[in-house]
Amino acid sequence: MVNYKDLGLVNTKDMFAKAVKGGYAVPAFNFNNMEQLQAIIMAAAETKSPVILQVSKGARNYANQTLLRYMAEGAVEYAKELGWAKPQICLHLDHGDSFELCKSCVDMGFSSVMIDGSSLPYDENVALTKKVCEYAHQHDVTVEGELGVLAGVEDEVQAEESHYTKPEEVIDFTSKTGVDSLAISIGTSHGAYKFKPEQCTRDPKTGKLVPPPLAFDVLAEIEKKLPGFPIVLHGSSSVPQDEVDTINKFGGKLPDAVGIPEEQLRKAAKSAVCKINIDSDSRLAMTAAIRQTFAEKPGEFDPRKYLGPARDNMKKMYMHKIINVLGSNGKAE
Ligand SMILES: [Zn+2]
Numbered sequence: 001m002v003n004y005k006d007l008g009l010v011n012t013k014d015m016f017a018k019a020v021k022g023g024y025a026v027p028a029f030n031f032n033n034m035e036q037l038q039a040i041i042m043a044a045a046e047t048k049s050p051v052i053l054q055v056s057k058g059a060r061n062y063a064n065q066t067l068l069r070y071m072a073e074g075a076v077e078y079a080k081e082l083g084w085a086k087p088q089i090c091l092h093l094d095h096g097d098s099f100e101l102c103k104s105c106v107d108m109g110f111s112s113v114m115i116d117g118s119s120l121p122y123d124e125n126v127a128l129t130k131k132v133c134e135y136a137h138q139h140d141v142t143v144e145g146e147l148g149v150l151a152g153v154e155d156e157v158q159a160e161e162s163h164y165t166k167p168e169e170v171i172d173f174t175s176k177t178g179v180d181s182l183a184i185s186i187g188t189s190h191g192a193y194k195f196k197p198e199q200c201t202r203d204p205k206t207g208k209l210v211p212p213p214l215a216f217d218v219l220a221e222i223e224k225k226l227p228g229f230p231i232v233l234h235g236s237s238s239v240p241q242d243e244v245d246t247i248n249k250f251g252g253k254l255p256d257a258v259g260i261p262e263e264q265l266r267k268a269a270k271s272a273v274c275k276i277n278i279d280s281d282s283r284l285a286m287t288a289a290i291r292q293t294f295a296e297k298p299g300e301f302d303p304r305k306y307l308g309p310a311r312d313n314m315k316k317m318y319m320h321k322i323i324n325v326l327g328s329n330g331k332a333e
Contacts, residue, residue, distance in 0.1 A: 001107050002107070002108055002109035003109065003139060003140075004091065004109045004110060004111035004141065005111075005140075006109075007072070007073045007076060007091075007109050008073070008076035008077070008087065008089075009072065009073075009076060009089055009090060009091050009109070009111040010088055010089065010090055010111060011090060011111040011112050011140060011141060011142040012026075012052065012090055012092070012111075012112050012142040012144075012180060012181060012230070012275070013142055013180065015050045015052075015088060015090065015274075016180070016181060016230035016274045016275065017230075018050075018331060019050075019230070019274035019275075019328070019331070020228055020229075020230055020272055020274050022331065023269075023270045023271075023327070024269055024270070024274075024326055024327035024328050024331060025233075025265075025268070025269035025273055025274050025275060025276045025326045025327070025328065026049075026050045026051070026052055026274060026275050026276075026326070026328055027044075027049065027051055027052065027276060027278060027318070027321055027322055027326050027328060028051075028052035028054050028092065028094075028232075028275050028276065028277045028278070029051065029052070029053065029054065029278055029279070029282060029318060030054040030055070030056055030059065030094060030277075030278075030279040030282065031053055031054070031055070031059065031068070031071075032058075032059045032062050032063050033063060034071070035286070035307050035310060035311040035314070036282060036286070036311075036314060037053070037071055037072075037075055038078075038311055038315075039282075039311045039312075039314035039315040039318055040053065040075075040314075040318055041075045041078055041079050041082070041089075042082065042315050043315050043318035043319045043322060044079065044084070044087075044089070044318075044322070044332075045079045045082040045083065045084040045087070046082070046319065047319060047322045047323060047328075047329040047330070048084065048329065048330050048331070048332050048333050049322045049326075049328040049329050049330070049331060049332060050088035050089075050090075050328060050331055050332040051088070051089055051090070051332075052089075052090045052092050052112070052275065053072050053075065053089060053090065053091050053092065054092050054093075054094040054277065054279075055068050055072075055091070055092070055093055055094060055105075055110075056094040056095055056279075057094075057095060057096075057097065057101075059094075065104075065105075065108070066108070069091070069108050069109055069110070072089070072091040072109075073109070075089060076089055084332075086332070086333075087332070088332035090111050090112050091109070091110045091111050091112070092110065092111070092112040092113065092114065092144075093105040093110055093112070093113040093114055094114055094277070095114055095116045096113050096114050096115045096116060096132070097115075097116060099115075099128065099131050099132055099135070102115050102132045102135070102136065102143075103132075103135055106135060106136050106139050106141045110141065111141055111142070112141060112142045112143070112144065112180075113132065113136055113141060113142075113143055113144070114143070114144040114145075114146070114183070115128060115129050115132040115143060115144075115145060116145075116146045116183075117129055117145070117146070118146040118147060118148060118149055118183075118185075119149065122169065122173075125145075125146075125147070125173075126172075126173060126176050126177055129143070129145040129173075129177040129179055130176060130177045130178065133177055133178040133179055133180075134178070137178065142180040142181070143178075143179050143180050143181075144179065144180065144181045144182070144183055144232055144275075145173065145174075145177055145179035145181075145182055145183065146182070146183040146184075146232075146234075147165045147166070147169055147170060147173055147182060147183075147184060147185075148162075148163055148164055148165030148166070148183075148184055148185030148186075149161075149162055149163040149185055150162055150185050150188060150189055150190055150234055150235050151189045151190070151194075152189035152190030152191040152193070152194055152235055162185050162187065162189060163185060164185050164186060164187070164215055164218050165184040165185050165186065165218060165222065167218060167221035167222050167224075167225055170182065170184075170222050170225050170226055171225050171226065174226060174229065180230065181229075181230035181231070181232050181274070181275060182222075182226075182229065182230070182231055182232065183231075183232040183233070183234055184218075184219070184222060184231055184232070184233070186214050186215040186216070186218045186219050186233075187212065187213070187214040187215050188214065188233050188234060188235040188236050188260055189235045189260075190234065190235040190280075191235070191280060192237070192239050192244075192254065192257045192258075192259070192280045192283070192284065193256070193257055193258065194211060194235065194237075194239070194258055194259050194260065195209070195211045195212065195258050197209055197256050199211070199212055200212065200258060208241065209256055209258045211258050211259070211260065211261065213264065214260070214264050214268065216267070216268075219231070219268070219271060219272075219273070220271075222272075223271060223272045226272070227272075228272065229272060230272070230274045230275065231271070231272045231273045231274065231275075232273070232274075232275040232276075232277070233265075233268060233273050233275070233276050233277065234277045235260075235277065236260050236265055236268075236276045236277055236278055237259045237260065237278050237279060237280035237281040237284075238259040238260055238261065238262050238265070238281060238325075239257050239258055239259025239260075239280060239281065239284065240259075240281060240284065240285075240317070243281075243284040243285055243287075243288040243317075244257050244284065244288075246288035246289075246291065246292055247284065247287055247288050247291055250288075250291040250292050250294070250295040251291060251295065252287065252291055257284075259280065259281070262324070262325050265325050265326070266325055266327075269325065269326050269327055270327075276325075276326055278321060281317055281321070282314050282317065282318070285310070285313045285314045285316070285317040286310040286313065286314055287310075288313065289306070289309040289310040289312070289313040289314075290306045290307070290309075290310050292309075293305065293306040293309050293310075294306065
């Protein structure tokens with residue numbers, strides 16, 4: 001049994017309370033390897049932004065949960081080395097799918113867990129989420145629940161179509177379960193293909209796909225029912241066109257990849273949305289830099305020479321999100 005406080009991590013309680021009050025959102029970045037983690041910590045330390053490190057089920061399978069946990073512990077010390085005296089770093093389980101998994105993360109030092117019962121019948125989602133909250137709260141670990149279904153693919157989480165969160169359920173769900181934050185579905189989506197071309201319109205000038213807008217009316221109704229309650233948006237990568245273009249230019253094949261426009265996320269960040277999940281954009285930034293290096297320097301075979309530029313490109317992307325989209329810079333001085 002390891003308590004996250006002994007690792008220098010924080011839960012999401014203060015982070016979210018400040019974010020809701022301050023009209024910004026805390027970035028939740030997924031990590032699977034050292035370069036991603038370094039880029040996240042460098043960006044957060046440089047901007048003094050609170051940050052949530054997310055570990056998905058796929059990341060646990062890929063990199064090993066124990067190793068990732070120790071990497072997060074190392075990240076706190078690394079952040080201090082970078083001159084961030086009081087790092088505000090949360091280690092969060094993304095899309096936990098069982099009580100046992102959430103418990104094991106709590107027991108090994110995670111400071112926050114998500115229990116995703118959104119695919120279950122409502123009453124079962126309530127019961128499972130409540131059970132996780134009861135255990136996690138004994139250890140001061142915060143819990144994120146989910147209502148509504150996001151479309152798209154993210155590791156093992158997959159759904160054909162989205163179902164918006166029903167505002168009439170949110171009061172009942174949060175009061176019965178005791179969750180600390182609620183992930184909702186208002187039109188964001190997992191992956192780099194968030195919308196099918198037929199769901200979009202085309203910009204007549206550029207020929208690029210323009211995705212449908214998020215359901216801000218649903219968000220407003222939820223906010224009215226739960227004033228000040230921390231809301232979470234999953235699947236909120238923007239799928240930057242320049243990264244997609246670089247990937248395609250250097251041999252990749254990502255036709256019609258489309259994400260959530262940043263101005264919509266900016267608007268969401270100013271509302272009760274206080275955690276915005278970004279994963280695909282990091283994958284794209286990494287892949288673009290690696291492809292470009294391979295194409296331009298075919299004789300290179302030192303992994304540091306292509307993972308280094310990939311790390312630089314991810315850091316640039318993370319800083320851009322923090323400063324220009326979420327507004328969380330300077331909030332963890
Ligand atoms: Zn998600």
